[in-house]
Amino acid sequence: MEHDFxxxxxxxxxxxxxxxxxxxxxxxxKKKFYVLEMFPYPSGSGLHMGHAWNYTIxxxxxxxxxxxxxxxxxxxxxxxxxxxxxxxxxxxxxxxxKYTQEAINNFIRQQKLLGLSYDWSRLIDTSQPEYYKWDQxxxxxxxxxxxxxxxxxxxxxCPSCQTVLANEQVKMGRCERCGTEVEMRFLEQWxxxxxxxxxxxxxxxxxxxxxxxxxxxQRNWIGKSVGVEIDFEVNGEKFPIFTTRPxxxxxxxxxxxxxxxxxxxxxxxxxxxxxxxxxxxxxxSVSKKSIxxxxxxxxxxxxxxxxxxxxxxxxxxxxxxxxxxxxxYGSGMVMAVPxxxxxxxxxxxxxxxxxxxxxxxxxxxxxxxxxxxxxVNSGKFSGLDSEIAKEKIKExxxxxxxxxxxxxxxxxxxxxxxxxxxxxxxxxxxxDKCGIVPVPEDxxxxxxxxxxxxxxxNPLESAESWINTKCPKCGGNARRETDTMDTFVNSSWxxxxxxxxxxDKEIFDKKKVxxxxxxxxxxxxxxxxxxxxxxxxxYTKFLADLGLINFREPAKKLFHQGMLHAEDGQKMxxxxxxxxxxxxxSKKYGIDTARFFLCSLASPDKDIQxxxxxxxxxxxxxxxxxxxxxxxxxxxxxxxxxxRLNQAIDRITGYFENFQYRKASIEIKELFEFMEREKxxxxxxxxxxxxLLTPICPHICEELWERLGxxxxxxxxxxxxxxxxxxxxxxxxxxxxQKLVARLKKDISNLKRxxxxxxxxxxxxxxxxxxxxxxxxxxxxxxxxxxxxKYDPEGKSKKVKPGRPAIYIE
RNA sequence: GCGGAGAUGCCGGAGUGGUCAAACGGGACAGGCUUAGGACCUGUUGGCUUAGCGCCUACCUAGGUUCGAAUCCUAGUCUCCGCACCA
Numbered sequence: 001m002e003h004d005f006x007x008x009x010x011x012x013x014x015x016x017x018x019x020x021x022x023x024x025x026x027x028x029x030k031k032k033f034y035v036l037e038m039f040p041y042p043s044g045s046g047l048h049m050g051h052a053w054n055y056t057i058x059x060x061x062x063x064x065x066x067x068x069x070x071x072x073x074x075x076x077x078x079x080x081x082x083x084x085x086x087x088x089x090x091x092x093x094x095x096x097x098k099y100t101q102e103a104i105n106n107f108i109r110q111q112k113l114l115g116l117s118y119d120w121s122r123l124i125d126t127s128q129p130e131y132y133k134w135d136q137x138x139x140x141x142x143x144x145x146x147x148x149x150x151x152x153x154x155x156x157x158c159p160s161c162q163t164v165l166a167n168e169q170v171k172m173g174r175c176e177r178c179g180t181e182v183e184m185r186f187l188e189q190w191x192x193x194x195x196x197x198x199x200x201x202x203x204x205x206x207x208x209x210x211x212x213x214x215x216x217x218q219r220n221w222i223g224k225s226v227g228v229e230i231d232f233e234v235n236g237e238k239f240p241i242f243t244t245r246p247x248x249x250x251x252x253x254x255x256x257x258x259x260x261x262x263x264x265x266x267x268x269x270x271x272x273x274x275x276x277x278x279x280x281x282x283x284x285s286v287s288k289k290s291i292x293x294x295x296x297x298x299x300x301x302x303x304x305x306x307x308x309x310x311x312x313x314x315x316x317x318x319x320x321x322x323x324x325x326x327x328x329y330g331s332g333m334v335m336a337v338p339x340x341x342x343x344x345x346x347x348x349x350x351x352x353x354x355x356x357x358x359x360x361x362x363x364x365x366x367x368x369x370x371x372x373x374x375x376v377n378s379g380k381f382s383g384l385d386s387e388i389a390k391e392k393i394k395e396x397x398x399x400x401x402x403x404x405x406x407x408x409x410x411x412x413x414x415x416x417x418x419x420x421x422x423x424x425x426x427x428x429x430x431x432d433k434c435g436i437v438p439v440p441e442d443x444x445x446x447x448x449x450x451x452x453x454x455x456x457x458n459p460l461e462s463a464e465s466w467i468n469t470k471c472p473k474c475g476g477n478a479r480r481e482t483d484t485m486d487t488f489v490n491s492s493w494x495x496x497x498x499x500x501x502x503x504d505k506e507i508f509d510k511k512k513v514x515x516x517x518x519x520x521x522x523x524x525x526x527x528x529x530x531x532x533x534x535x536x537x538x539y540t541k542f543l544a545d546l547g548l549i550n551f552r553e554p555a556k557k558l559f560h561q562g563m564l565h566a567e568d569g570q571k572m573x574x575x576x577x578x579x580x581x582x583x584x585x586s587k588k589y590g591i592d593t594a595r596f597f598l599c600s601l602a603s604p605d606k607d608i609q610x611x612x613x614x615x616x617x618x619x620x621x622x623x624x625x626x627x628x629x630x631x632x633x634x635x636x637x638x639x640x641x642x643x644r645l646n647q648a649i650d651r652i653t654g655y656f657e658n659f660q661y662r663k664a665s666i667e668i669k670e671l672f673e674f675m676e677r678e679k680x681x682x683x684x685x686x687x688x689x690x691x692l693l694t695p696i697c698p699h700i701c702e703e704l705w706e707r708l709g710x711x712x713x714x715x716x717x718x719x720x721x722x723x724x725x726x727x728x729x730x731x732x733x734x735x736x737x738q739k740l741v742a743r744l745k746k747d748i749s750n751l752k753r754x755x756x757x758x759x760x761x762x763x764x765x766x767x768x769x770x771x772x773x774x775x776x777x778x779x780x781x782x783x784x785x786x787x788x789x790k791y792d793p794e795g796k797s798k799k800v801k802p803g804r805p806a807i808y809i810e
Numbered sequence: 811g812c813g814g815a816g817a818u819g820c821c822g823g824a825g826u827g828g829u830c831a832a833a834c835g836g837g838a839c840a841g842g843c844u845u846a847g848g849a850c851c852u853g854u855u856g857g858c859u860u861a862g863c864g865c866c867u868a869c870c871u872a873g874g875u876u877c878g879a880a881u882c883c884u885a886g887u888c889u890c891c892g893c894a895c896c897a
Contacts, residue, residue: 171893172893172894211814211815212814212815213813213814213815213891213892214814214892215814216813216814216815216892217813217814217891217892217893219813220812220813220814220892220893220894221892221893223893223896225896225897227897241897242896242897243897244896244897245897256897297895299895322895323895324895325895325896325897326895326896326897328896329896329897330896330897334896334897335897336897337897341897342811342895343895343897344897346895408896408897409896410893410896526891526892529892530892530893600834600835601822601823601835602822602823603823603824606822606823608822609822611836613836613837614822614835614836616849617835617836618835620850662823662824662834662835663824663833663834665834666824666833666834666835669834670833670834
């Protein structure tokens with residue numbers, strides 16, 4: 001074969017590995033740069049071209065940074081614990097460990113064939129006790145500080161995955177992983193107190209160089225509202241109600257408590273009990289499946305029989321149980337102001353409850369008035385603007401001891417218990433005498449037992465000899481916690497472990513982490529916005545509070561890659577048979593060709609489509625480059641080529657810096673075509689061209705670099721620097737001149753007007769190329785001068801500035 | 811409802827005040843090579859024009875700023891994405 005890209009690839013991949021080209025150490029002389037792609041879950045089906053593309057995006061960036069002279073940390077690892085391995089165990093009888101190890105080995109093999117610039121000596125496998133030991137260690141640290149706690153709460157249960165889920169893992173009432181509708185269960189579970197960090201998680205977002213939509217999603221998820229908690233009296237007891245609209249308090253005509261509220265029955269009178277129970281039954285039977293997107297359930301409710309006393313008016317208003325109030329937000333009960341809240345309005349209309357307007361504004365038959373306006377029917381607050389009234393009423397309530405300022409978040413504590421096997425064991429034992437006892441640090445790790453029964457509930461419950469243990473406190477009989485941790489725990493701090501992956505004395509060496517971290521560029525899918533990307537910020541802040549690290553945000557810059565779709569536009573999927581395998585691509589076109597092709601399709605943050613036809617265009621180009629190098633005549637590069645080259649260097653550098661790989665590929669192509677047309681090209685020019693191409697096509701560039709007679713690795717060569725003095729872009733000259741023309745036209749008419757001489761003669765002195773342009777303006781006489789200093793040879797113009805022609809009028 | 815991103819030629823997709831009738835791909839059309847197909851190469855691909863460094867119409871719509879707008883401002887229309895009855 002004329003172009004044997006495959007053996008070229010193998011040759012240089014082996015050289016890179018053998019010479020440990022991408023293995024790095026802390027260095028005091030070089031500036032560090034940490035590029036990280038989100039580590040994958042090693043699935044049994046291996047990598048397809050879409051995965052390969054994800055890693056390539058990071059690889060190109062890492063290679064660019066290496067060449068720029070940074071000490072680049074670019075590691076890879078596997079998020080190896082998780083449900084699919086366990087499901088495979090149930091389905092095919094393979095132990096999750098075996099499944100996982102095979103999958104990992106396959107991933108490593110595939111990734112090595114892609115020639116990715118990883119430091120393989122730092123590989124991480126989260127299913128190893130050497131790794132998850134430190135998950136357990138962090139858990140104990142949180143437990144010590146009260147940040148890991150056990151609580152009975154209503155939780156999301158996925159009947160298909162047979163486990164509880166975190167709030168973040170439920171989308172539209174369905175399991176994020178399998179799409180099964182989740183059920184509510186009341187269980188005792190382990191939580192991490194992420195809400196302690198809610199305020200900081202929100203505030204720090206502003207300074208992060210992250211995509212705006214991701215930051216917006218997190219803000220939305222954290223959901224901060226500042227309002228007032230007002231005490232309403234029910235049966236002589238105070239009950240706090242959260243509201244952001246204290247200005248509408250005079251318009252409260254009823255209250256609604258969530259139908260899911262744990263204390264609902266406290267409010268239900270004997271007389272109303274049958275009615276309420278009937279209602280609860282009814283809403284339970286309504287399946288969430290019937291909810292169409294963008295459409296809510298009709299607001300429904302039932303009278304509880306109790307009344308609440310409005311602290312300002314003293315009025316008694318009925319309390320309803322309702323299906324539209326969220327049980328675990330605020331206090332689970334709301335003050336209903338039908339005139340000024342659409343939900344309350346609909347409810348009041350349905351049940352014929354009084355609607356009392358307290359803010360002037362257009363209240364219609366269909367819609368409540370939720371805007372700003374003047375208060376009416378509000379006692380001594382009447383007449384105030386609602387925004388002012390908000391403050392005044394708040395102050396009044398606080399002064400009277402009837403309320404307080406309250407900051408409310410939507411974010412909930414992170415439920416980490418999972419009733420599954422293939423996860424990090426929670427290092428806790430239950431002792432009859434001592435209760436909940438943490439496993440002492442020196443007994444870590446709590447290793448997962450191997451012999452368990454799959455397919456019948458939580459497999460760990462079948463490991464009797466593992467469960468039965470001694471209490472570390474009293475030595476008596478105790479039982480181990482059988483829940484494991486959510487796998488998002490493993491990925492919340494892995495980036496730190498890469499800095500010191502083999503440390504068995506401590507979680508990591510502080511010095512090493514402070515050298516490499518935080519991550520400079522983090523690359524991964526946007527779907528993690530409210531899961532991994534919040535959790536790992538939380539962990540970072542916690543570890544900073546422990547004094548282990550000296551930064552509070554894990555990743556300075558975040559980049560979301562787009563998805564590579566199959567040729568038919570669908571997601572690549574093995575079951576549908578539309579998967580493109582990197583091995584095949586490598587054989588058919590060469591991996592560099594594929595990299596170049598994918599770069600040239602669209603910006604890497606956009607979704608793209610594989611195309612067998614399209615890649616041929618790139619193959620043509622790569623072959624042309626290859627052939628060109630064997631027949632090019634070496635000589636002195638022309639100055640115009642020099643200019644073009646420097647311009648390309650300048651642009652391409654900026655493009656890589658900003659992930660604009662597409663533009664880089666186009667610029668490279670154009671530079672190449674320019675070179676092709678030249679009679680002779682210097683070796684230096686050829687080398688500089690190759691360097692520009694190296695991040696995208698590392699294998700063939702290594703090869704051509706070698707063929708030019710060079711030793712060593714082009715991958716480690718210094719990135720070319722643009723000599724800006726050699727660039728004189730035509731565009732700038734023309735644009736500048738055009739600007740001057742415009743100014744001139746104005747100046748002339750201004751001058752004429754000033755002098756009141758419509759027929760005055762105008763003379764202009766300008767540099768020759770400018771003069772040519774000015775001569776198109778009517779009514780002036782242009783003199784070309786060769787020297788900027790001689791712009792005003794006769795001293796007739798009063799304003800002479802460099803770059804500006806001299807004008808005078810007669 | 812709240813929040814985010816967008817709208818460019820047949821399609822993908824650049825361009826964010828003056829090299830702009832708009833880069834680069836793909837597709838289509840025409841031609842070359844070839845017995846033919848494929849591959850490869852060349853040209854065309856808004857309209858007018860024999861041709862043009864000529865004119866007209868153009869970057870969602872309507873206005874505006876400017877000597878000059880795809881690019882800036884104002885209003886509107888539409889599309890996509892995320893959250894979801896959060897009081």
